[in-house]
């Protein structure tokens with residue numbers, strides 16, 4: 001079996017000397033959607049940012065394809081095939097969708113000769129982007145902005161997608177409409193997805209495994225069917 005795309009060992013990280021992650025051991029395998037659950041403030045976003053290289057670990061290891069990458073930069077993460085859909089979408093409201101995506105191509109270091117084909121490919125995965133391509137991002141609905149944010153992350157053709165609360169502000173049906181094509185792409189390409197979610201019920205429908213965080217530690221790893229009743233979900237917290 002190949003090494004996990006991402007793996008941590010006793011990972012610690014935080015802000016200004018204050019530890020938020022207190023020794024996390026987690027792995028994201030090829031061809032899976034791993035759902036990361038936990039209360040507000042449990043450290044989910046901090047873990048995602050540390051895996052992507054936005055925060056440097058203060059201890060422990062981050063491994064990409066089995067090799068230690070403790071000083072992984074965002075550029076190195078992108079080059080390794082890892083992309084981030086940030087919490088809050090990160091879409092500049094004054095730019096058009098086209099400009100947001102072109103900026104994404106530039107920041108992902110995609111060669112100019114490939115820009116057109118990358119944009120075409122993203123629009124084949126998320127065809128609704130075509131209809132809003134010339135619109136200002138700030139004029140779009142929350143769901144459309146999230147779609148643009150996901151489209152931008154796909155421009156680097158990642159094999160690993162880190163998604164930080166993509167459902168925020170979206171109705172369950174919209175969430176499934178948005179995640180459906182991404183789950184299909186994941187199955188077709190054997191991509192790996194780490195999905196941070198508060199919307200547990202919807203997230204479990206598209207997940208293969210579930211990890212639960214509490215106060216900066218990983219407290220449980222389960223399969224989605226093990227959380228099929230309210231009582232079992234309540235036990236988690």
Ligand SMILES: Nc1ncnc2c1ncn2[C@@H]1O[C@H](COP(=O)(O)OP(=O)(O)OP(=O)(O)O)[C@@H](O)[C@H]1O
Pocket residue numbers: 015020038039040041042043044045046047198
């Ligand atoms: N930029 C920052 N500077 C200082 N402390 C931070 C920063 N970002 C997060 N924290 C703190 O780190 C802890 C974990 O926050 P984090 O955002 O990782 O949690 P989370 O599980 O993603 O929560 P949520 O579900 O609310 O997004 C919290 O106590 C938070 O206040």
